[in-house]
Amino acid sequence: MSDLPAGVLFDMDGTLFDSEKLWDVGLEELAHHLGGELSQAARTTMIGAPLAMSMEILHADLGRPDLDIATSGAWLEDYMRELFRTALVWRPGARELLAEVRSAGIPAALVTATRRNLVEVALDTLGRENFDAIVCGDEVEHSKPHPEPYLRAASLLGLDAGDCVAIEDSVNGTASAEAAGCPVLVVPSEAPVPAGARRVQRESLVGVGLSELAAVLAAVG
Incomplete structure (x- = not known):
């Protein structure tokens, strides 16, 4: 060898x-929570990216750059915590x-x-x-x-x-x-x-x- x-x-x-499939679920739910739909192009760009960058991409994709990154990130992490506990x-x-x-x-x-x-x-x-x-x-x-x-x-x-x-x-x-x-x-x-x-x-x-x-x-x- x-x-x-x-x-x-x-x-x-x-x-x-x-677990990227779990993040798909979480990000789609967050987009719905914020009143929009996440595009596949934006989701692909997020893969492997840090949370803050992903939230920036999501907000831009929804046409809502005014949204607070920390608030959206906290919502997503709360949602993902249960998926990480039960579905990894x-x-x-x-x-x-x-x-x-x-x-x-x-x-x-x-x-x-x-x-x-x-x-x-x-x-x-x-x-x-x-x-x-x-x-x-x-x-x-x-x-x-x-x-x-x-x-x-x-x-x-x-x-x-x-x-x-x-x-x-x-x-x-x-x-x-x-x-x-x-x-x-x-x-x-x-x-x-x-x-x-x-x-x-x-x-x-x-x-x-x-x-x-x-x-x-x-x-x-």
Whole structure:
């Protein structure tokens, strides 16, 4: 086997969990609550984006830029909390890959644009013990697609981002990891992600293990 990554940096929504569909429900309900309909184009732009950016996109899509971002965000998070408690579903192969990484003793971080209060609910399913570091969207000055979340995660693990493999599903998340210098295993969920020099694409995480992560690291090294 080629050299293994020094660490593995996991996105959450759409990567470990098939939760973008839950966000679809929440965002559609919020749009209705605000008296409008969310367009598919706006929803696609939100994938992997932080909450404040998503609310800006939603308000613009509804023709209501006057609406308060914090108020809309709080409504959505309240709605999503129950869905995260009761309806989170692992993406195929994700739980098995996470278990293999942990069994091998490879440091792992969770790097998500979702805010800490919802991540805490998700960790009841993910398992807090599975992550040596957690970086949430409201714990960085610049969330995805900025490189700060992945740079911070690697730093918390005491590693160089270029020695870690990031696993992402979205355009915003992939851009964040790539800008931080990570080789990226891209497993798109709700929208396609363009090819790139530091990206290896897979249709799913089924069958992906340590040898595949080592291959990602070697392919872009």
